[in-house]
Amino acid sequence: MSETSLQITGLSKSFGGVQAVMDVSFSLHPGELLALIGPNGAGKTTCFNMLNGQLKPDSGSVMLFSKETVGLKPADIWRLGVGRTFQITATYSSMTVCENVQMALLSDRQQLMSFTRRASRMYRPEALELLKQVGIVEQEDRPCSTLAYGDLKRVELAVALANNPRLLLMDEPTAGMAPKERVELMALTADIVKERNLSVLFTEHDMDVVFAHADRILVLNRGKLIADDTPENVRNNPEVRMVYLGTETEEIAHA
Amino acid sequence: MLEISNLNTYYGRAHILTDLSLNVQRGEVVALLGRNGAGKSTTLKSINGLVQPESGSIVFENESLNRQSAHVVCRRGIGYVPEERRIFTDLTVMENLEVGTRPPRKEFPVWTPERVFEIFPNLAEMRNRPGGQMSGGEQQMLTIARTLMGNPKLVLLDEPSEGLAPVIVQQMAKTIHDLKREGLTIILSEQNLRFATKLADRAYIIEKGVIQYEGTMDDLAADEDVRNAYLTV
Amino acid sequence: MxxxxxxxxxxxxxxxxxxxxxxxxxxxxxxxxxxxxxxxxxxxxxxxxxxxxxxxxxxxxxxxxxxxxxxxxxxxxxxxxxxxxxxxxxxxxxxxxxxxxxxxxxxxxxxxxxxxxxxxxxxxxxxxxxxxxxxxxxxxxxxxxxxxxxxxxxxxxxxxxxxxxxxxxxxxxxxxxxxxxxxxxxxxxxxxxxxxxxxxxxxxxxxxxxxxxxxxxxxxxxxxxxxxxxxxxxxxxxxxxxxxxxxxxxxxxxxxxxxxxxxxxxxxxxxxxxxxxxxRPWGLLGKPEAPGQLGQVGPPELPYQSASRPLRIIGILFVCFLFSLPAFADDFTLVLAIEMLIMSLFAASLHFAMGPGGMVSFGHAAFFGGGAYAAALLVSHANAPMEVAMLFAPLMSGVLALIVGWFCVRLSGVYLAMLTMAFAQVAWSIVFQWDAATGGDDGILGIWPSAWASDRMAYYYLTLIASVGGILILRHVLFTPFGYAMRAVRDSAVRSESIGIRVSRQKWLAFAFSGFMAGIAGGLFVFSKGSVFPDEMAIPRSFDALIMVLLGGVKTLWGPVTGASVFTWLHDEISRFEYWRLLLGTLIIAIVLAFPQGIAGFFGNWWHRLRNKGI
Missing domain, CATH: 1.10.3470 (ABC transporter involved in vitamin B12 uptake, BtuC)
Known part of the structure; x- marks a missing residue:
């Protein structure tokens, strides 16, 4: 087996006596698209927030490229090469599309304390290059607040790619998008993953997206990992069908 | 029952809805299809008064709803279930229902907590639980239950399947089906065509604030061109 | 027992x-x-x-x-x-x-x-x-x-x-x-x-x-x-x-x-x-505040753009006008102009924190008065010359803002705002009660400018250069990466964290910088009046600054300057009457009712409608 991008062991977290995540372990390899699915409240978001440093786990370890990240802040984890997109897009609404990407570049190059040059003129070519990769370069100068939702998701992707990450954490990357946009965005992500040999961990409620793009699927239920397998095996797993997929799986997955 | 004509709505300076017209008959489930940002939520909010349209008319049971605030629209009998659920997280299930409670109406079924719990049995088990400690699916149930307590004649359902696990989506479809059988009239905003197909009698497709298509669910199922143009499943 | x-x-x-x-x-x-x-x-x-x-x-x-x-x-x-x-x-x-x-x-x-x-x-x-x-x-x-x-x-x-x-x-x-x-x-x-x-x-x-x-x-x-x-x-x-x-x-x-x-x-x-x-950052029994509850309401601001050519020309002409003012204005007008300039800088410093920084301060007078007192104390206790005292003022205000900010930036919205007021009140009380050093209620008197600046016209020019310079620096910073990072943190803290911006530190430094600039205004103020009293640190002074920024418009870069000028002028005109508070209060309420979207918002919408009709 090749080296792991991410190695999670025994991750646990409880809130006020409620065990949100219980002894979760899994690993992720370069070039792999790993989906994390499960009912609402199963602990997906908690898991995610522990990986990116927003929450501190009660116990367990998160090894990122063989480096322990438990206890590090989100900003530090980002510097280790982790890009992130959010379920509800988080972009800077008072800036243009290009400036959004420039912010990430400015941060990457440690220029945030600079008081001399105008920010909108710094690293503009690099930012445009990233926007070109995600296919919205023609909207570079529009205010982010006026963008269509699907395009905002692409801005987020460009921002997440700005520091050449080796791992992307995507929280419901296609939530709120039209079906066609979903397919396009995931195809784009898959291309970028291949090209840059990235790893991706994503949560998702759209089973079409999950079964079409994930190399492997993790299923969480009530804080416990109940499956870690190929899409085919997960689809046929009776426990997963009972707690999550329901009886119409076939129709959903193959429609 | 509801007749909307030439509605125009703006957010600040952005023109969101353009000359939008639609109508709903009593007992119908009408689906409002379109992608995110197409104007579905704004249409529902324009009807219930959370957003004030710039021009156009909304007539409900032969009475105008133009420029009425949200509480008046609700009292006239239009219930609203927001996409973001907007449960009162500090309030218990019972208290959430209490906020939604309105006096009974003649000739329409009267909803009590007990009747609501028949439709949503798992809510009955958590009467005193704060809304903030419920899962997304349970919250979605509660937000519908809360609106039912207002004894509505027409319910505006904004993307009830969004962000829910498939198994919950199936339950939700069954629930809405039950409500339809109870005689409730529903406008259902959806992106999920499969979900809407199971429930709706007719559909409108909205894109960039303009109604692009109007027809029965069967017509829509037959019209591949339209589906490809606006829905492309 | x-x-x-x-x-x-x-x-x-x-x-x-x-x-x-x-x-x-x-x-x-x-x-x-x-x-x-x-x-x-x-x-x-x-x-x-x-x-x-x-x-x-x-x-x-x-x-x-x-x-x-x-x-x-x-x-x-x-x-x-x-x-x-x-x-x-x-x-x-x-x-x-x-x-x-x-x-x-x-x-x-x-x-x-x-x-x-x-x-x-x-x-x-x-x-x-x-x-x-x-x-x-x-x-x-x-x-x-x-x-x-x-x-x-x-x-x-x-x-x-x-x-x-x-x-x-x-x-x-x-x-x-x-x-x-x-x-x-x-x-x-x-x-x-x-x-x-x-x-x-x-x-x-x-x-x-x-x-x-x-x-x-x-x-x-x-x-x-x-x-x-x-x-x-x-x-x-x-x-x-x-x-x-x-x-x-x-x-x-x-x-x-x-x-x-x-x-x-x-x-x-x-x-x-x-x-x-x-x-417990949210208080003993409080809960975290949902973002956007205070300050950022309504449609987002538009991205910053360099001033257009006509605007630039208007700006240059206006500064030229200010430079030529002593040629035709009498002494009273110059005194009023000096105060308007100082208040414009003060309001601009508050706007920096509360507009682009998203940190509403109810206690900004602490830094204005703090600067004034720092300068006055240095003069009265160490006989320092004006030039040194004026440099000392912003430094002390900056340090004060660093201390206050360290606590405040962990909070947001109304918590942050109320906490700034509480700290300002502590600062005020110290000045008020510490008779031996600050003279308490009697203030510090006899703080006059150096000989070269003691002439009214010379002091006007000094104020003009320092205030306009200060306002231009504040504006410039907004366009630099530092200013952008500050705005980024306001727009979305989670996004900022996830691209490596240290949110608290960014807010902290921005808050301190805003306090530093208010200190410049305070230093200019004390030498223009020749004295300083605890009132300059009190709540009404903080409120003045807030009113100036809000009247002018939070989402415009020139709003605070307009608001400060108008408010200072109004105050000056009205305070000659016996019941001037009644008059000013009624006037303020009338303005609020006439322009419920803010003066700047009103003219923004009006301008937009006008342009739309043209098309």
């Missing part, structure tokens, strides 16, 4: 009135999202009404009913304010309601002066409670026990109201999501009016209850404001029980602190507040 118990009870009774007023503030904010600056004024009115009612009605209805009637009277005044003014501006963006409540403060101040006169009034003793009780040998006024009982009765009554009645249930729901409550058929208008009645009534009750203990005076409004803000922040916004616990904690601390360190009770209180907020 007796002494210990009496000390505990004294603390509890001092906490009583403050708890009543603070709970009212908390309830009003919870539902209407209006930080009612006039809440202290309602408290003051409660005491004045109680004075009148108890002296005329005690023989008719009895003392306690007269007290209750005064509380109800204040509640009704609150209703009048809500219906006539606030109801029309709930939809207004950017804290614009604050401006209206500030207008109400001014109006009430002068009306109270008209009705009750300038003299402090002594309250009657409560009948039957006018003696003392002996507790193991130590005496305690009976009335203190009555106050403790009153506060507990109100606490229980409020709990019952909010948890056992439909109205309370609706209020709690509206505190979370008032729009949704409306969509469920509840008439928000009357819910808001109802909460305003209740909140004002509680403030009035607090004032009335205070009358037999401390009398009634025209200074009560601002005196209590900082205390109730501290109580609300420490207790947790929206939590009635939290407000009670906080009031008790603070006043017990005070009651015992005074025994150990009689000179430093304020420092102790500050320490207590700091400790609580480090351990």
């Amino acid at each position: 007796g002494f210990f118990i009496v000390q505990v009870l004294t603390g509890l009774s001092s906490a009583a009135a403050v708890f009543l007023v603070a709970s009212g503030l908390s309830i009003i904010f919870g539902v209407t999202r209006v930080v009612n600056f006039a809440h202290g004024s309602f408290y003051m009115l409660g005491a004045f009404f109680a004075y009148t009612f108890t002296s005329h009605l005690t023989s008719v209805v009895g003392f306690w009913v007269a007290m209750l009637l005064s509380a109800i009277a204040v509640g009704l005044i609150g209703v009048v304010v809500e219906i006539l003014i606030l109801r029309r501006v709930y939809q207004a963006p950017e804290l614009f309601q604050l401006v209206a409540t500030f207008g109400v403060i001014l109006v009430i101040q002068d009306l109270a002066l008209l009705v009750w006169g300038a003299e402090d009034l002594l309250g009657p003793l409560a009948p039957g409670l006018d003696s003392t009780v002996n507790i193991f040998g130590t005496l305690l006024p009976e009335y203190d026990l009555a106050l403790i009982a009153l506060s507990l009765i109100v606490l229980v009554a409020l709990w019952f109201l909010f948890n056992r009645t439909r109205w309370g249930c609706l209020v709690r729901a509206a505190t979370e999501d008032r729009e949704m409550v409306g969509a469920l058929g509840v008439n928000q208008t009357w819910l808001f009016t109802g909460t305003f009645f209740l909140g004002s009534l509680l403030a009035g009750l607090g004032g009335a209850a205070q009358l037999p203990k401390g009398g009634a005076s025209l200074l009560m409004d601002f005196e209590i404001l900082a205390a109730i803000f501290v109580v609300v922040v420490v207790g947790g916004m929206g939590s009635i029980l939290g407000a009670y616990l906080a009031a008790v904690l603070i006043f017990e601390f005070n009651a015992f602190g005074i025994l150990i360190l009689p000179e430093s009770t304020l420092v102790l209180m500050f320490l207590l507040m700091a400790i609580v907020l480090i351990l």
